[in-house]
Amino acid sequence: QKEVEQDPGPLSVPEGAIVSLNCTYSNSAFQYFMWYRQYSRKGPELLMYTYSSGNKEDGRFTAQVDKSSKYISLFIRDSQPSDSATYLCAMRGEYGNKLVFGAGTILRVKS
């Protein structure tokens, strides 16, 4: 079993839909949780960064962390074709600096 599980998709939604992307993990020591967006042939771009459990909102993006369930989510409101990309979840423990990545979910927003 992988430390971080993420459905690779692809996930196809119509423009304007609310998108829900998720990751589950097995290591209870993870404390820092990140979501990255990666366009084809580009480096990942940090979208959201959260510490421990809770919610964080930034514009159309909301990140949720439920440590009791070992489950994190990224919601995208009013999705746009420009949101079409691969979304990677990543996490790490309190100490150390290595990130553990999910496989990435391919999102396609159709106009």
Add this chain to the structure above:
Amino acid sequence: GAVVSQHPSWVICKSGTSVKIECRSLDFQATTMFWYRQFPKQSLMLMATSNEGSKATYEQGVEKDKFLINHASLTLSTLTVTSAHPEDSSFYICSASGASGRAQYFGPGTRLTVT
């Protein structure tokens, strides 16, 4: 803020030659830099971690003599692929984190093709 650049963005080299890739943090001091490799439609594979002024720590299975990493300053790390072969063709991405070490900020990547 938190901008990381890489140079070159793509490079083609002949088998047996060496190629150097630069990674720079433009607006913050990167105490730690990371080098990843990514194959098509796959996630990121960490190759090595380097702290400024120290030797890099390589992941298991990564040949340290083949992939030379130098992190001589707080804003610059280099990856040199020595005696490159076609199987080294890949997308190489660096990332950097500051003193807090919490989030990693990625560069745009370098596509290496070895002919």
